[in-house]
Amino acid sequence: MAKALADGLDVETSCQVRACTRDAGGWALSLSTGATTGPFDYIVIAAPAEQAADLLLPIAPALAREAQAARTSPCWATMLAFSSPIRVDFEAARVSDSSPLAWVAAMKGNSGAYSCWVLHAKPDWSEENIEQSAEWVADRLARAFASITHIDVQPVHASAHRWRYAQVQVSAGTPFGWNEDLGIGVCGDWRLGPRIELAWQSGDALGSEIARRNLR
Ligand SMILES: Cc1cc2nc3c(=O)[nH]c(=O)nc-3n(C[C@H](O)[C@H](O)[C@H](O)COP(=O)(O)OP(=O)(O)OC[C@H]3O[C@@H](n4cnc5c(N)ncnc54)[C@H](O)[C@@H]3O)c2cc1C
Incomplete structure (x- = not known):
């Protein structure tokens, strides 16, 4: 399913994001390969809560706290x-x-x-x-x-x-996290609960929110 949805998109797999940094040009991602990619207007972190928290802590402490509270x-x-x-x-x-x-x-x-x-x-x-x-x-x-x-x-x-x-085991309770000023979104099953359809709903809700803001 994911492969079909990604058809025609520029997707890099098997590559860990080590850190996200922002300057006037936008967001840049440091990858485990040693490369840096960007700049991006928005970043979406769709990793499990514990891994999302590690990425969020230096850049978006409030979103990181939500991820740390999930289990x-x-x-x-x-x-x-x-x-x-x-x-x-x-x-x-x-x-x-x-x-x-x-x-x-x-x-x-x-x-x-x-x-x-x-x-x-x-x-x-x-x-x-x-x-x-x-x-x-x-x-x-x-x-x-x-x-x-x-x-x-x-x-x-x-x-x-x-x-x-x-x-x-413990979810954030809202479909996604979003910081408009920073341009960071977070989604994943840990926002709503332990089912694949809840992971889908979380990503779909965040995607709709970002699309809505871009259309304004
Ligand atoms: C063994 C098992 C059986 C399951 N069976 C069912 C079932 O029968 N029915 C059901 O509804 N659900 C089931 N689930 C749960 C379901 O798989 C999850 O709810 C769903 O996959 C969550 O989707 P997600 O996109 O939120 O996260 P994930 O599918 O976990 O995807 C997150 C991705 O982020 C990647 N990632 C993490 N950190 C980084 C980083 N720093 N840089 C780049 N990438 C990163 C991870 O490698 C991973 O690929 C099962 C889960 C497991 C483990």
Whole structure:
């Protein structure tokens, strides 16, 4: 979706913005590549709250405080692949007992068989084990999966990915932040809550606001 929306636009990916600075010409961005890009009339920071706060602190303290007040919890996610379908009587589940798992779901393979599963760990467990290796986490979550499904089949593939800023726990409560004098906007799911549609609504509201001001 994002690729299609960006069609025809000048977008640079896989590039971290280290700092934003402003002079009479407008905003300039210092990039992790060592390059500087700009000048821009406006900047929009659409990063998770914790990362947005780091960028905002030197340039827009009030917006930075809003980002600092938001809270995001991490999520260790794991994918398991089995060489043949495993026999369980559900395709997805929320796990409410003391298991490290919060949620599991089967993914339909090309053959139509359920041979791949995605597992999400609970926020507390993810936080406690945030610095563990991906291999350690994949092993623990695979064992937790075996425990809730009562299966005794080894996966042929298990890999874990750490999402450090996964789920908004405390949001800013307004769709976006905006400083007209500086020409800085902030948006993202952390403005409204932990859903992709709320991230969309936040960006859409900020984009509409900037467009409205430019049309005046
Ligand atoms: C494992 C997992 C499963 C999820 N499942 C669901 C689901 O089923 N349904 C649902 O509705 N939501 C789900 N979510 C939540 C959903 O993904 C988020 O709500 C949504 O992606 C937030 O969008 P965003 O644009 O605000 O931020 P993000 O998607 O986090 O995008 C922010 C981007 O900013 C980049 N960035 C940060 N700092 C900088 C910097 N300094 N310079 C340049 N770039 C930077 C990041 O790399 C990132 O690409 C899930 C999230 C995770 C982690």
